[in-house]
Amino acid sequence: MGSLNIDPELQNNSVSCINPLDSEELRRQGHLIIDFIADYYKNVEKQPVRSQVEPGYLSKCLPKSAPNNPEPIEKILQDVHEHIVPGITHWQSPNYFAYFPSSGSVAGIIGEMISTGFNVVGFNWMSSPAATELENIVMDWLGEMLKLPKSFLFSGKGGGVIQGTTCEAILCTLSAARDRILNKIGRENITKLVVYGSDQTHSALQKAAQIAGIDPKNFRAIKTMKSSSFGLSPDSLQLTVESDVEAGLIPLFLCATVGTTGTTAVDPIGPLCDIAKRYGIWVHIDAAYAGSSCICPEFRHFLDGIEDADSFSLNAHKWFFTTLDCCCLWVKNPGALIQSLSTNPEFLRNRASDSKTVVDYKDWQITLSRRFRSMKLWLVLRSYGVTNLRNFLRSHVKMAKLFEELVGEDKRFEVVVPRNFAMVCFRVVPSTLDKEPVNKFNNELLESINKSGKLYMTHAIVEGIFVIRFAIGATLTEERHVVAAWKVVQQHLEANLNMI
Numbered sequence: 001m002g003s004l005n006i007d008p009e010l011q012n013n014s015v016s017c018i019n020p021l022d023s024e025e026l027r028r029q030g031h032l033i034i035d036f037i038a039d040y041y042k043n044v045e046k047q048p049v050r051s052q053v054e055p056g057y058l059s060k061c062l063p064k065s066a067p068n069n070p071e072p073i074e075k076i077l078q079d080v081h082e083h084i085v086p087g088i089t090h091w092q093s094p095n096y097f098a099y100f101p102s103s104g105s106v107a108g109i110i111g112e113m114i115s116t117g118f119n120v121v122g123f124n125w126m127s128s129p130a131a132t133e134l135e136n137i138v139m140d141w142l143g144e145m146l147k148l149p150k151s152f153l154f155s156g157k158g159g160g161v162i163q164g165t166t167c168e169a170i171l172c173t174l175s176a177a178r179d180r181i182l183n184k185i186g187r188e189n190i191t192k193l194v195v196y197g198s199d200q201t202h203s204a205l206q207k208a209a210q211i212a213g214i215d216p217k218n219f220r221a222i223k224t225m226k227s228s229s230f231g232l233s234p235d236s237l238q239l240t241v242e243s244d245v246e247a248g249l250i251p252l253f254l255c256a257t258v259g260t261t262g263t264t265a266v267d268p269i270g271p272l273c274d275i276a277k278r279y280g281i282w283v284h285i286d287a288a289y290a291g292s293s294c295i296c297p298e299f300r301h302f303l304d305g306i307e308d309a310d311s312f313s314l315n316a317h318k319w320f321f322t323t324l325d326c327c328c329l330w331v332k333n334p335g336a337l338i339q340s341l342s343t344n345p346e347f348l349r350n351r352a353s354d355s356k357t358v359v360d361y362k363d364w365q366i367t368l369s370r371r372f373r374s375m376k377l378w379l380v381l382r383s384y385g386v387t388n389l390r391n392f393l394r395s396h397v398k399m400a401k402l403f404e405e406l407v408g409e410d411k412r413f414e415v416v417v418p419r420n421f422a423m424v425c426f427r428v429v430p431s432t433l434d435k436e437p438v439n440k441f442n443n444e445l446l447e448s449i450n451k452s453g454k455l456y457m458t459h460a461i462v463e464g465i466f467v468i469r470f471a472i473g474a475t476l477t478e479e480r481h482v483v484a485a486w487k488v489v490q491q492h493l494e495a496n497l498n499m500i
C-alpha cells in the first residue's frame with residue numbers, strides 16, 4: 001500500500017503544533033540570548049580580532065541540509081559558540097582599529113531589539129505612523145545637534161530620512177539630481193551628464209553613477225595631492241567643469257567628502273559649492289565617518305559652507321553608537337527625491353497619503369519596505385544625551401592624538417598625513433630599511449600584526465604610498481589598548497627588520 005514510503009514529515013504530527021511566536025518561548029529564549037550577548041561583550045577582548053579561519057571553513061562544520069525536525073535553542077547556541085564565533089572578525093573588540101569603526105552601544109542593541117520586536121513595515125505613514133513620525137523627529141534632533149541650516153530640516157523646508165547605507169543615500173540623491181535636470185532638457189540627454197568627485201571619494205559614488213545610468217566616460221575622479229592633504233582643490237574642480245562644458249557636456253553632481261575613507265581628508269565645502277552653484281551642480285556632502293564628530297563645537301567648522309550644498313549624509317552606524325544599518329540623509333529639497341523615486345500603486349493608496357499632509361518614506365529611498373531604524377537612533381540620543389555623545393567622540397580623538405604622539409616619538413616611523421579626527425595614518429620610513437622596497441615592507445608588517453590577532457588595522461594607498469590606518473572608535477577601546485597596540489606594532493617592526 002506504499003506505506004514504506006511515508007514522508008517523515010507526515011509521520012511526525014507533533015512538529016506542526018509549535019507556535020513560532022509564542023510569547024513565553026520568546027521570553028525564555030530572549031533571556032538566554034541576552035546572556036549570551038552580554039557574555040560575548042565581557043570576553044570579546046580575548047578573541048583574536050581578525051578571524052583566523054580559512055575560506056570554506058563553515059561547510060565542514062555544518063550539516064549538508066536544513067533539519068527536518070526542530071532543534072532546541074541551547075543546541076543552536078552551542079553551535080554559534082563553536083562554529084560561528086571563530087568566523088567572526090570582532091568589530092566590537094577594543095583592539096579593533098581597521099576600516100572605520102562600527103561603534104555599538106547598549107542603547108543601539110536594545111533599540112534594534114525593540115524595532116525588530118515590532119517588526120513593522122513602515123513604507124508609508126499609514127503603515128505605521130510612529131515609525132515615520134519618530135524618524136521625522138530624530139532626524140530634526142540630530143540635524144539641530146549638527147547645526148545644519150534650517151533648510152535641511154523638516155522645521156524648515158527640507159527633511160531627513162534614514163537610509164541603510166551611504167551607497168543608497170548617494171544613489172538616491174544622484175537620481176534626484178539626474179531627473180531634475182533631465183525633466184527640463186529631455187531624457188535623451190542622459191549621455192551628457194557628468195558626475196564629479198576626487199580620487200579619494202568613496203567607491204559608492206562610482207557605483208551610484210553606474211546604476212543611475214551615467215556614461216562611465218563622464219565620471220570624473222579629480223586628482224588630489226599629498227601637499228594639499230588629499231582634499232579636492234576648487235581650482236581643479238573649476239578646470240574640469242569648464243572643460244566639460246566646453247565639450248558640450250552637462251555638469252550634474254558633485255560628491256564632496258568630509259573625512260575620506262583613505263586618510264580622513266576634508267574637501268573644502270564652501271569654495272566647492274561656490275563653483276557648483278555657478279553651473280547648477282547638485283552638491284552632496286558625504287560625511288559617512290566623520291560627520292558625527294561635528295556635534296562637537298570644535299569640529300563643526302569642517303561643515304562650514306554646508307548651507308550651499310543640496311544634501312548631506314552620515315553613517316550613525318559608523319561612529320555614533322548606533323548598530324548597522326543607519327545612514328542619516330538630509331536634503332534641502334525632498335520634492336526632488338520624491339519626483340525621482342515615487343510610484344503610487346493602487347494597493348498603497350490611503351487617505352493620509354492623498355491628503356499630502358504626511359511623509360511617505362517609500363518615496364525617499366530605493367526600496368518600498370523599510371525598517372523602523374529611527375528607534376535605535378532615538379534610544380542612542382536619549383540614553384546618552386548630547387553631552388555624553390560629544391565626550392565619547394572626544395575621548396576617541398584624544399586617544400588618536402596619543403597614538404600620533406607615540407608614532408612621532410619613534411624615528412623609524414612617520415605620520416603620513418595630518419590627523420583630522422580619530423584616525424592616524426602612519427608607516428615605517430624608508431631610512432629604517434636597507435634594501436627592502438618600502439611599500440612591501442609596510443604591507444608585510446601590517447599582515448604580520450593582523451595575523452597575530454592582537455589587533456586589527458587596514459591600509460590605504462595614497463600617491464603611491466602604502467599607509468597603515470589606525471582608526472579608533474570601537475566603543476570599548478581605552479587608552480591602555482592604544483598603548484598596548486603601539487607596543488605590538490614596535491615589536492613586529494623589530495621582528496620583521498631582523499628577518500630582512
Ligand SMILES: *Cc1c(COP(=O)(O)O)cnc(C)c1O
Nearest residue numbers: 165166167202204260261288289
Ligand atoms: C564608509 C564610507 C562610505 C560607505 O558607506 P556604506 O554605508 O557602507 O555605503 C562612503 N563614504 C565614506 C566617506 C565612508 O567612510
